[in-house]
Each structure stands twice: as structure tokens, then as C-alpha cells.
Amino acid sequence: MSNFKAFKKGLKNGTPIFLGYLAVSFTFGIQAKSMGIETWQAALISATNLTSAGQFAALGVIASASSYIEMALTQLVINLRYCLMSSSLSQRFDTKMKSIHRYLIAFGVTDEIFGVSSAYEKENVPPAYCYGLIAASWPGWVLGTILGAVSGDILPTSILSALGVALYGMFIAIIVPPTKKNKVLLGIVVISMLLSLGFALTPILKEISSGFKVIILTLVIASAAAYFFPIKEDVHDE
Amino acid sequence: MNNIYLYMFIMAAVTYLIRMLPLALIKRKITNKFFKSFLYYVPFVTLAVMTFPAILSATDSVWSALAAFVVAMIVAYAGGGLPIVASVACVVVFAVELFI
Incomplete structure (x- = not known):
């Protein structure tokens, strides 16, 4: 291009x-x-x-x-x-x-x-x-x-x-379409949203600033996903 | 009051350095499978975490936001592109708030 x-x-x-x-x-x-x-x-x-x-x-x-x-x-x-x-x-x-x-x-x-x-x-x-x-x-x-x-x-x-x-509509447009073909991504998106909700509802966790919440959840969820579901080489060019 | 321009310089500099350093330091493609996978998954986790439940407090009413969230998920899943999903979300909020 x-x-x-x-x-x-x-x-x-x-x-x-x-x-x-x-x-x-x-x-x-x-x-x-x-x-x-x-x-x-x-x-x-x-x-x-x-x-x-x-x-x-x-x-x-x-x-x-x-x-x-x-x-x-x-x-x-x-x-x-x-x-x-x-x-x-x-x-x-x-x-x-x-x-x-x-x-x-x-x-x-x-x-x-x-x-x-x-x-x-x-x-x-x-x-x-x-x-x-x-x-x-x-x-x-x-x-x-x-x-x-x-x-x-x-x-x-x-x-x-x-x-x-x-x-937010934009974020959804970015993360949702790839989940159709990739069940791991679907799981990651759903779990991320649920844990994010959990953070927002839990007494001590909800005091954590939004920036730190993103960091903590990303480190935890993306690490777990990388450990259990390592990507294949050509993941971007499908 | 302290010097506002010094404040402005400090915040811009710190923010830029945080963004710039990883891009400047990691120039090669990472081959380690774990880190490669981790970095691939990062956008999905960060954006999902930032979207929900934060979207629910982004508008004047939880209900208009919830409606926009559900409709945006459906339109995105059905294959609507980025500008379409974003506009539909806005229209839904506007429409729902007309009625409540």
C-alpha cells in the first residue's frame, strides 16, 4: 500500500x-x-x-x-x-x-x-x-x-x-471481530471484562486507579494466556 | 502557585518517555514464544478491561450506555467496521436518552 x-x-x-x-x-x-x-x-x-x-x-x-x-x-x-x-x-x-x-x-x-x-x-x-x-x-x-x-x-x-x-464503541469494534475465529481471544475478552467488573465491585480493589488496574489485569491475563495458549507464527496474516 | 510551564514540561516529558522508551529499545522482533504471545494478547486485554464496566458511566444514564454496549457488541460481531460501530453506539445513546 x-x-x-x-x-x-x-x-x-x-x-x-x-x-x-x-x-x-x-x-x-x-x-x-x-x-x-x-x-x-x-x-x-x-x-x-x-x-x-x-x-x-x-x-x-x-x-x-x-x-x-x-x-x-x-x-x-x-x-x-x-x-x-x-x-x-x-x-x-x-x-x-x-x-x-x-x-x-x-x-x-x-x-x-x-x-x-x-x-x-x-x-x-x-x-x-x-x-x-x-x-x-x-x-x-x-x-x-x-x-x-x-x-x-x-x-x-x-x-x-x-x-x-x-x-468505547471503537474498542468494541477492535476486540470483537477477531474473537469469531479465535476462541482463545473470545475467552480473553470475556474474562478481561468480567475481572474488570470484579475489580470495580470489590471493596479494596475498586480504590485502585484505572491506570494501575489496566496494568495488573493485563500482566495477569495476558501472561496466563501466553503461557497456556502460545500463538502460532503467522497469527497476524490470516 | 508553582510555575505552570515547568509543570507542563514535566508532565509532557514523563508521558512521552513512557511511550517512547519501549519503542526505541525493542527494535527487533521478539522470538521468545512467551513474550511474543504476551505482547500479542496485550491489546485485547487492555481494551476489554478499559471498556467494561467503564462504558456504563461514560454517558448521562447507565441505561443508554448499557444499550450502546449491547448494540455495539452485536454490530461488531455482525461485521460492522470501526466507524460504523462507533457511530451506532453514539446514535443509540442519543436515541435512548431522548426517551428517558
Whole structure:
């Protein structure tokens, strides 16, 4: 596939991310503004971080004037899941790909962009596809932040509520189709959701931050699956 | 209040490093069967864990979210592509919330 085609495909598949980000960052913009952060500062935070939970947590750190170390640790803990995602994604590029692409794509490893990149049909994901996804998503994240900060009531809540679910719909579109042909994946998806629900309902476990919950469950479930059901060589090219 | 720009720099730098280091350090294809399999399964577990039950609190009402979840699962299973499943989920939430 030509670079241009891959980029265009990324743009297209990134459209739901654009809409979902618009809704989520809109609330971030509102919250940042309410804490006395200027609109353009909020936009700059979104433009340079491109992450949801980490940015919301940062607002708390800034508002309470906590130390810089605390800011670094908060971001480390909340965003550590990206480390797992980047590791997984590292296996999805051509080994001959120029290193610069790895440094650029790294900026866009969000839950959503990672998810959509992982769902690419071939083992080697073309970098242009990732750039297409980032080019579609990043503007949504920044624009939503600005709109939220400038005018918190520019979008009606019914629209925000509807758009808020777009990202989850996307996750479902990524994980469900492969489960039809692969019973192991079906089991993994079902168990992951059930244990995630279990975490949310269990008294002590539900206090664990969402970022850590993702890490713990991923380490446990993906390890168990890898141990009992090691993959065959050609798993990506079916 | 501390310097907001220093805060901004620290958060951006930490977040970028977490994302960048594995990509920069693991350049070869891993051949170890266990790690290879583990990394292959990672997206399925992370996305499933992040979707449920979090989706239930993503909208104004648990019921609209639950409806969107069920419909999205069905449409995805029936072969709807990514943009379709995502839009259908949004439409279901919007429609259900009109009636409750």
C-alpha cells in the first residue's frame, strides 16, 4: 500500500477518535478553566500530552501546588500502561523501518490510537497509517479542549453524552471481530471484562486507579494466556 | 502557585518517555514464544478491561450506555467496521436518552 493510501486509511479510521476526543477533552477544557488555567495553556497541555487521565490528574496537582516530583510521579503511575502498549506496538513495525518513525509515533500512543493500530490487518503496520490516526485524533483533542475552556455550554449535554461513548464503541469494534475465529481471544475478552467488573465491585480493589488496574489485569491475563495458549507464527496474516 | 510551564514540561516529558522508551529499545522482533504471545494478547486485554464496566458511566444514564454496549457488541460481531460501530453506539445513546 502506498504511503498516501495508508495515511488516508488512518485518517478515516481515526474519525471516531476525533469525535470521541472532542467530547472528552471538552470536559477537560471546562475543568481546566474552572481552576484558573488560561485557555491557551489548557490547549498547550492537551497538544503536548495527548492523554486523558493523566491530564485530569495534573489539574489536581497544579491546583494544590504540589511539588514537581509529585507531578512526575503522578504522570508516571497513571500513564505507565502506555509502556505496555508501546512494547506491544514495537512488534508491529518492520524491523527495517527508520528509527525516527518510532520516536514520532511514540507521541501518539494513546489507548485509542494504540488500539486501532493494533487492529491493522497485517503484522507490519505502515508508519503512514499511524500518522493518519494521529492527524485525525490530535486536532480533536486540542479543539475540544479549547471549545470547553472558551465556552462550557457550546455543546449540549445530550451530544456530549452520545459522543462520550464513541471511544468505547471503537474498542468494541477492535476486540470483537477477531474473537469469531479465535476462541482463545473470545475467552480473553470475556474474562478481561468480567475481572474488570470484579475489580470495580470489590471493596479494596475498586480504590485502585484505572491506570494501575489496566496494568495488573493485563500482566495477569495476558501472561496466563501466553503461557497456556502460545500463538502460532503467522497469527497476524490470516 | 508553582510555575505552570515547568509543570507542563514535566508532565509532557514523563508521558512521552513512557511511550517512547519501549519503542526505541525493542527494535527487533521478539522470538521468545512467551513474550511474543504476551505482547500479542496485550491489546485485547487492555481494551476489554478499559471498556467494561467503564462504558456504563461514560454517558448521562447507565441505561443508554448499557444499550450502546449491547448494540455495539452485536454490530461488531455482525461485521460492522470501526466507524460504523462507533457511530451506532453514539446514535443509540442519543436515541435512548431522548426517551428517558
